[in-house]
Amino acid sequence: MRKDSRLSRMLHVLLHMARHDGPMTSEHIAKMLQTNPVVVRRTMAGLRDAGYVRSEKGHGGGWAIAADLEKVSLLDIHRAVGGPSLFAIGAEHENPACAVEAAVNEALEDALREAEALLVARLGAVSLAELARSFDARCVAGGWPHPGGS
Amino acid sequence: MRKDSRLSRMLHVLLHMARHDGPMTSEHIAKMLQTNPVVVRRTMAGLRDAGYVRSEKGHGGGWAIAADLEKVSLLDIHRAVGGPSLFAIGAEHENPACAVEAAVNEALEDALREAEALLVARLGAVSLAELARSFDARCVAGGWPHPGGS
DNA sequence: TTTCACGATACTTATCATGTTACATGATTC
DNA sequence: GAATCATGTAACATGATAAGTATCGTGAAA
Numbered sequence: 001m002r003k004d005s006r007l008s009r010m011l012h013v014l015l016h017m018a019r020h021d022g023p024m025t026s027e028h029i030a031k032m033l034q035t036n037p038v039v040v041r042r043t044m045a046g047l048r049d050a051g052y053v054r055s056e057k058g059h060g061g062g063w064a065i066a067a068d069l070e071k072v073s074l075l076d077i078h079r080a081v082g083g084p085s086l087f088a089i090g091a092e093h094e095n096p097a098c099a100v101e102a103a104v105n106e107a108l109e110d111a112l113r114e115a116e117a118l119l120v121a122r123l124g125a126v127s128l129a130e131l132a133r134s135f136d137a138r139c140v141a142g143g144w145p146h147p148g149g150s
Numbered sequence: 151m152r153k154d155s156r157l158s159r160m161l162h163v164l165l166h167m168a169r170h171d172g173p174m175t176s177e178h179i180a181k182m183l184q185t186n187p188v189v190v191r192r193t194m195a196g197l198r199d200a201g202y203v204r205s206e207k208g209h210g211g212g213w214a215i216a217a218d219l220e221k222v223s224l225l226d227i228h229r230a231v232g233g234p235s236l237f238a239i240g241a242e243h244e245n246p247a248c249a250v251e252a253a254v255n256e257a258l259e260d261a262l263r264e265a266e267a268l269l270v271a272r273l274g275a276v277s278l279a280e281l282a283r284s285f286d287a288r289c290v291a292g293g294w295p296h297p298g299g300s
Numbered sequence: 301t302t303t304c305a306c307g308a309t310a311c312t313t314a315t316c317a318t319g320t321t322a323c324a325t326g327a328t329t330c
Numbered sequence: 331g332a333a334t335c336a337t338g339t340a341a342c343a344t345g346a347t348a349a350g351t352a353t354c355g356t357g358a359a360a
Contacts, residue, residue, distance in 0.1 A: 192349090
């Protein structure tokens, strides 16, 4: 099953925007993500609705950060793009009539719930600002040219 | 994205088989799972290849347990059905040229790795026998009629 | 030899993120 | 105000994959 990369893509965009002056167009962003401007607008609409970014039409328009990156976590972004299910496996029926199936589901869902709690906690504990700073640190440590092209 | 229910289904079948005398046909199993016999054979082929079940053709044929349930974990079954990816989210590119994207991927993959380790540990810690016993306990506690129809 | 049940192949369906085309809307520039 | 730029939105195509279906072959039991 192909993976949902919306969170990953939006984080990528947000970090670029955090180190970029002025708005970025969908077309520019699409090139960064190697995709289509419409996909960018569609996905970023969630971030806009959540107030994390702002979009402006017309000349000089585009997308810009609209929130304090210290206060937005990776989990917030995950939710802003629709908070898709984190797992690719699960039970077939929600409320099985069969007692055996119910027992199996409970065992599996217990395990999944725990893993989800861990993942949610991890994503919720990291702010975009921290992620951006850790990126800066990587650049210094690894001797990368900082701004980066894409 | 619709979830992969192979693990859940196979556990359901295995628990029934553990409390059932003689082989069960694909058709019988398919009714339990509310699906098609071909789907059953296709999915159970993995369990057979791994040696967890055995299949016999002809009159009186069907599927039967072929392993010590104490020694088979839920993780083993997950792997026997193909060990599909556990997560529905992930990064777009494996080895991004962009340093920002690489940093994002690393952060996300760290979190996913941790959650996966937890989930794998949980699934690996439970044997089919334990799962079956916990089902028995549920029946007693809840006053269910034990054998169950589907 | 008939019936039963699995084995295997091929094809269809369902789902959903992603990709694409087309056009409307609003803002800026001239 | 006309042209241009950029987003907003709708509609549809694509790709991947689990699941569903139809069909026929194979081997075992009655």
